Amino acid sequence: MFLDYLYAAGFAIAGFIFLLLALWVGALVQPKDPSGRKLTTYECGEIPVGQPWSQFNIRFYVFALSFVIFDIETIFLVPWAVVFKDVGVVGYVEMAVFVSVLLLGLAYAWRKGALKWAL
Amino acid sequence: MLELVLIALVKSVVVLVALLLMVAYLTLMERVVIARIQVRVGPNRVGPFGLLQPIADGIKLLLKEDVIPAQADKYLYVLAPALSFGAAFATFAVIPFGDTVVLWGRRISLGIADVNVGLLYVFAISSLGVYGIVFGAWASNSKYPLLGGLRSAAQMVSYELCLVFSVVGVLMLSDSTSLADVVAGQAKVWYAVLQPVGFLVFLMASFAEVNRLPFDLPEAENELVGGFHTEYSSMKFAMFFLGEYGSMITTSAMITTLYLGGWRGPFFPPVVWFLIKVVAFLFFFIWVRGTLPRFRYDQLMKFGWKVLLPVSIANILVTGLVLAWTS
Amino acid sequence: MTTLLFVLGSIAAIVSALSVVTRRNPVHSALSLIVCLLSVALLFLLLGAQFVAAIQVIVYAGAIVVLFLFVVMLLNVKDESAVFHSGIAQKLAALALVFVILVQVVLVAVAGATWLGKEQWLAATGLSFGTVQSVGRELFARYLFQFEVVSVLLLVAIVGAVTLVKKKQ
Numbered sequence: 001m002f003l004d005y006l007y008a009a010g011f012a013i014a015g016f017i018f019l020l021l022a023l024w025v026g027a028l029v030q031p032k033d034p035s036g037r038k039l040t041t042y043e044c045g046e047i048p049v050g051q052p053w054s055q056f057n058i059r060f061y062v063f064a065l066s067f068v069i070f071d072i073e074t075i076f077l078v079p080w081a082v083v084f085k086d087v088g089v090v091g092y093v094e095m096a097v098f099v100s101v102l103l104l105g106l107a108y109a110w111r112k113g114a115l116k117w118a119l
Numbered sequence: 120m121l122e123l124v125l126i127a128l129v130k131s132v133v134v135l136v137a138l139l140l141m142v143a144y145l146t147l148m149e150r151v152v153i154a155r156i157q158v159r160v161g162p163n164r165v166g167p168f169g170l171l172q173p174i175a176d177g178i179k180l181l182l183k184e185d186v187i188p189a190q191a192d193k194y195l196y197v198l199a200p201a202l203s204f205g206a207a208f209a210t211f212a213v214i215p216f217g218d219t220v221v222l223w224g225r226r227i228s229l230g231i232a233d234v235n236v237g238l239l240y241v242f243a244i245s246s247l248g249v250y251g252i253v254f255g256a257w258a259s260n261s262k263y264p265l266l267g268g269l270r271s272a273a274q275m276v277s278y279e280l281c282l283v284f285s286v287v288g289v290l291m292l293s294d295s296t297s298l299a300d301v302v303a304g305q306a307k308v309w310y311a312v313l314q315p316v317g318f319l320v321f322l323m324a325s326f327a328e329v330n331r332l333p334f335d336l337p338e339a340e341n342e343l344v345g346g347f348h349t350e351y352s353s354m355k356f357a358m359f360f361l362g363e364y365g366s367m368i369t370t371s372a373m374i375t376t377l378y379l380g381g382w383r384g385p386f387f388p389p390v391v392w393f394l395i396k397v398v399a400f401l402f403f404f405i406w407v408r409g410t411l412p413r414f415r416y417d418q419l420m421k422f423g424w425k426v427l428l429p430v431s432i433a434n435i436l437v438t439g440l441v442l443a444w445t446s
Numbered sequence: 447m448t449t450l451l452f453v454l455g456s457i458a459a460i461v462s463a464l465s466v467v468t469r470r471n472p473v474h475s476a477l478s479l480i481v482c483l484l485s486v487a488l489l490f491l492l493l494g495a496q497f498v499a500a501i502q503v504i505v506y507a508g509a510i511v512v513l514f515l516f517v518v519m520l521l522n523v524k525d526e527s528a529v530f531h532s533g534i535a536q537k538l539a540a541l542a543l544v545f546v547i548l549v550q551v552v553l554v555a556v557a558g559a560t561w562l563g564k565e566q567w568l569a570a571t572g573l574s575f576g577t578v579q580s581v582g583r584e585l586f587a588r589y590l591f592q593f594e595v596v597s598v599l600l601l602v603a604i605v606g607a608v609t610l611v612k613k614k615q
Binding site: 195242247249 | 480496501507508509577579
Binding site for chain 3: 056058060066067069076082083094105108109112
């Protein structure tokens with residue numbers, strides 16, 4: 001079991017070596033002249049105006065928060081699904097209750113308009 | 120011991136090189152197919168049928184100056200493309216692409232690692248892949264990347280939920296999160312047949328997960344220039360590019376493994392079947408790009424949260440009911 | 447091999463945890479936090495708890511830090527000093543909290559080594575320990591009630607999230 005994780009890590013290391021190699025070879029053959037307008041941020045060829053940051057929609061935050069909550073739900077669903085055939089009908093009812101309570105939450109958020117992407 | 124290390128090393132290098140080649144020729148395939156769809160000719164100048172085009176593109180990217188904008192956050196700016204690339208490729212470590220073969224008297228399983236939590240590993244890596252985009256966007260310190268990055272992150276996390284929920288149906292059938300077991304469970308019938316709703320949800324959510332049309336809002340080029348990678352050039356841009364196309368390949372491989380029986384199939388060797396299915400899905404990705412227009416952002420979020428998510432949860436409940444009834 | 451990885455993982459966890467609190471730039475802090483959580487995931491993996499390790503990455507490193515980063519990006523926090531002024535009382539409270547937690551950790555470690563004896567501690571007993579299947583079985587055999595309570599807790603969290611962003615009438 002542990003060996004397989006080492007293999008996976010080995011694969012990741014192989015990818016990392018390729019990455020370093022590519023950047024290194026690139027650095028050898030590329031021209032390097034960091035100067036002038038090249039270093040400004042891109043704004044369709046104009047000189048950038050104002051701050052890069054603009055006011056973002058608060059909805060992003062709501063969705064991220066809902067995501068965390070439902071992500072935790074998935075974590076409970078996975079072990080249940082895997083042993084589902086062993087725990088049988090009782091397990092199914094338990095999970096149905098669990099999912100229903102969360103669906104209630106989703107319905108509540110829906111009803112209150114938290115899932116609406118409006119400005 | 121040495122033998123094990125050697126086998127693992129050879130497998131890793133072969134898979135990595137194969138993936139990189141696939142990415143290179145995926146770009147060519149995309150350009151040719153899109154050109155045909157739009158009744159154009161497409162690249163045909165470099166080499167016979169334009170077959171050397173990806174190599175020429177690669178060399179050109181390598182030779183370009185690597186500009187780091189003065190306002191950028193240096194560390195994160197360099198780290199982001201590496202994360203994006205790494206996340207796309209690391210997923211492949213747990214995907215089995217063939218049965219065990221006997222080579223020189225040794226049994227070698229075709230697949231780099233078979234971990235018990237294989238599917239969770241895939242989701243873990245893809246949840247880290249979001250950071251490549253977020254950090255890239257933030258480090259650029261520029262308007263379009265910031266907007267694109269934030270959009271992209273919200274979209275990816277939303278659709279990741281749909282991905283996980285739709286996969287739960289498969290897990291109930293396979294009794295295991297190990298992808299080798301999932302393939303073994305499809306010896307008789309594909310899970311796409313037993314889980315049609317889950318399959319469709321997974322398919323649609325994967326389009327959003329890899330930022331492809333019709334869900335490519337993060338890099339909507341006519342509104343956001345290029346989204347999160349606007350400020351990137353040369354090899355770092357190439358890394359983002361490799362990451363994006365690499366994740367297309369790994370996503371296709373995941374769909375194949377989860378719903379289409381993985382490497383299973385008659386007549387041809389398993390690896391060939393695996394490749395056929397993956398390439399078919401890649402073609403489908405490109406076909407959809409050539410056919411559908413882009414969603415609006417509010418439509419996208421609405422679709423994810425109000426259609427795909429409830430449908431996938433209902434799918435779980437119905438699957439459970441049927442399984443409990445029949446057993 | 448395992449010991450070496452354990453030492454490396456622990457050092458990475460401690461160094462990155464320190465870096466989370468010492469960094470001026472909040473996004474760098476978030477990055478350090480990801481590294482810290484990943485090192486802890488490695489420690490879980492070394493204990494044989496594969497499922498917990500995967501969850502550690504998916505929920506903590508994947509979901510919660512994304513939430514942090516969203517907040518940072520929404521507020522455009524460039525430098526913590528511009529936003530947070532931690533007073534002397536706050537610093538003292540933080541120190542006291544750290545001290546209490548440290549005492550607790552040492553107590554548990556000492557208790558584990560001397561008072562309770564080995565059989566009280568659930569250790570990696572077999573190959574199946576920490577797999578998704580074994581976690582699932584435990585969850586539905588022994589911890590059913592807790593499991594259902596979690597759903598209510600999550601429901602409360604959703605209601606809280608909705609209330610937070612609702613416009614005042």
